[in-house]
Amino acid sequence: MDSSFHLVIPVVHRVCPHPPLSYDGVEMPKLEGFEFWSRTLGGARHVVAPMVDQSELAWRLLSRRHGAQLCYTPMLHAQVFVRDANYRKENLYCEVCPEDRPLIVQVTGEFLWGPAAKGPGPGWGSWQLSRLFQFCANDPEVFVQAALLAQDHCDAIDLNLGCPQMIAKRGHYGAFLQEEWDLLQRMILLAHEKLSVPVTCKIRVFPDIDKTVRYARMLEKAGCQLLTVHGRTKEQKGPLSGPASWEHIKAVRKAVAIPVFANGNIQCLRDVERCIQDTGVQGVMSAEGNLHNPALFEGRSPAxxxxxxxxxxxxxxxxxxxxxxxxxxxxxxxxxxxxxxxxxxxxxxxxxxxxxxxxxxxxxxxxxxxxxRQKEGEKPAGGLPFFHWICQPYFRPGPKEGSRENGAARSKRALEEEEGSVDVLSKNKQKKQLRNPHKTFDPSLKPKYAKCDQCGNPKGNRCVFNLCRGCCKKQASQETADCPGHGLLFKTKLEKSLAWKGAQPRLPDPQQAGPREPTGFPEVVGSALA
Known part of the structure; x- marks a missing residue:
């Protein structure tokens, strides 16, 4: 590993010892792979996915009551988790609950997950509740620091490599780390070495099955002990989701020697059973299916x-x-x-x-x-499998069909522009207009700004370089110039500094100075000591 890479390990006070690592004073080795899945996670097959703002403690407890055997925390941001004690308290420490195990903590770019709630003893080896944490991160040091702060509250730490949203693209984490294999190897390897709980990963697939298999093997080799594979690419999201590819998941399962969970196309218990049979995975994860029917894993559709x-x-x-x-x-x-x-x-x-x-x-x-008022023999409206008061799957509609000429789907913005967008406003724009009735969304009335010559952002109206503030600051610094328009005074400050230095009296050379007169301080000190 790069010699310039340093890890700062925070001081962590254990709230409760990790049961698999210490029992009756005897240290136990960290479980890995299938042994970790079968013993710590109790061979979990029914898994609730990490969902931002949705897989909180209350929802996890509801899901566990209705057949879920393993849950993940919502994705946590590793850098914020390390920096902010309140964030740790609100998202993890205050949510510690004996019923909520096993649990995995998931992090963005960083990740965390937790240990089993029960140690060896009566019932050990039988089903137990697990807790997993997921982090997002893109820095090995930060990721491990966050995981160290979380490991005593969960059964494993999960690195989020599957988030396809724009916020993950801007923050450079989740599925947008897919191509950075060297960085991912360093992150997982370091976490595997430093943590007392296993490291897991949740990924999305590449369009090419062979590349997906190589990706999974790389993560396994780096130290990943359990892999969740979402059978969609990072481009498949929202109305463009489409069906998940179980062929990709099946290929990964055959290629690696660690447990694999499948994610995608799970709307009912029959889907769970069929997925396990078709792909050979150890467990199945559900997100949207679980949100619409938390009793999915029981095979029930209650009111x-x-x-x-x-x-x-x-x-x-x-x-x-x-x-x-x-x-x-x-x-x-x-x-x-x-x-x-x-x-x-x-x-x-x-x-x-x-x-x-x-x-x-x-x-x-x-x-x-x-x-x-229901009549005998009446069927559900709208093509639903059950009447509307019954928990049932929600099938996300696909993109609207585009014009027959090109067959491409038109974006929402394109449709708004075509229809004028003044009469038909989005809900967000309607809310803004409620707050400010005089606000207009007509693009022709928006003020026009001259663009920066270098980056295209709006330039400063009084900038001497015709640049935005960021580009102006860089150029003024390089040229030691002033830009009064942006309040940048590099040249003026340098001139003042040189003038001040020139005005200072020169100190005499110590070698040329004569012998110094002795002071009375030693005598005073000597008399005081006497």
Whole structure:
């Protein structure tokens, strides 16, 4: 490893010892690969995915009650986790719960996950709850520092290499580290050496199966002990998601000697069983399917209000931000809100947990009225497999068909421009217009700015170089010049510094100075000591 690479290990006070590593004073080796999966994770097959603002403690506990055997925390940002004690407290330390194991912590660019809740003893080796943490990071040192702070609260640390969103592209983490194999090797190798819990990874596939297999083998060789493969590329997201490729997942499973979880195309228990059979993976992870039906792993489709009421009761004991609760109820009640749309606005506006519970209760009453009016032999509307008050999958619509001439899908912005975008505003623009009725979104009325000669950003109106502030600062520094327009005075400050130095009296040379007169200090000190 590069000799210039240094690791700063923070001081960590153990809240509870990691059970697999120490029992009755006897140190135990860190479990790896299949031994880790079978013993620490209890051979977990039904896994709840890490979901930003959605896989919080209350939702994990609900999912565990209904068949989930392993959960991940929401993705945590490693750099913030190391820097901010409140972030650690809110996202991990305050959410420690004996029922919430096994658990894996996931990090962006950095990652963390946790140990099993029970050590050897009665029932050891039988099913236990695990806790995993996921981090995002792109710096080996930061990633390991975050993982060290988290390892005593989870069963493993997961490195997020699968996030395809724009925020991951801007932050340079998640799926946008896919091509940086040297960096990923360093991160995983260092974490594998320094942590007392295993390191896992969650990845997306490349279009080419062979490259995906080489990628997975590289991660395994670096020290990854469990691999979750989402069978979509980083370009497959939102309306362009499309089906996940189980062929990629199957090829990875055959190529590596560590446990593999599959992610993608999971909407019901039959999908779970079929995926395991077709790909040979050890477990199956669900994200969107779990959000619409937390009882997915039980093979049940209960009434929505049954799970909504249960979730709200858990939130009373394990509070979380109101935005999380609202988002969960929008998912659970998704199909019902298409029928009773006036309650959608109510759910969006309420500001308290009691208010959300009241809207959920009203939806329950509306559904029961719909059930009482149901005719014998009546089929669900809208092509749904069940009536709207039953938990069921949500199938994301594909992109709108484009013009017949080119067959390409047109973007939302293109459609807005075509329709004028003044009369048809997005919800976000409508909110802005509510706050400021005089605001206009007509592009022809927007002020025009002259562009910087170097980077294209708006230039300063009084810049002597005709540049933006960033480019101006760089050029003025190189040329030791001033730009009053941007308040940059490199030349003036240099001239003042030279003038001040020239005005200072020169100190005499110590070698040319005569013998110094002795002071009375030694005598005073001597008399004091005497």
């Amino acid at each position: 929505v209000w049954e799970l909504a009421d249960e979730y709200l009761a858990i939130v009373q004991r394990h509070p979380c931000p109101l935005s999380y609760v609202r988002a969960h109820l929008f998912k659970l009640w998704h199909h019902t809100l298409q029928v009773h749309q006036q309650l959608r606005e109510e759910l969006a506006k309420v500001k308290t947990l009691e208010g959300i519970a009241a809207v959920s209760q009203e939806l329950k009453l509306r559904c029961q009225e719909d059930m009482s």
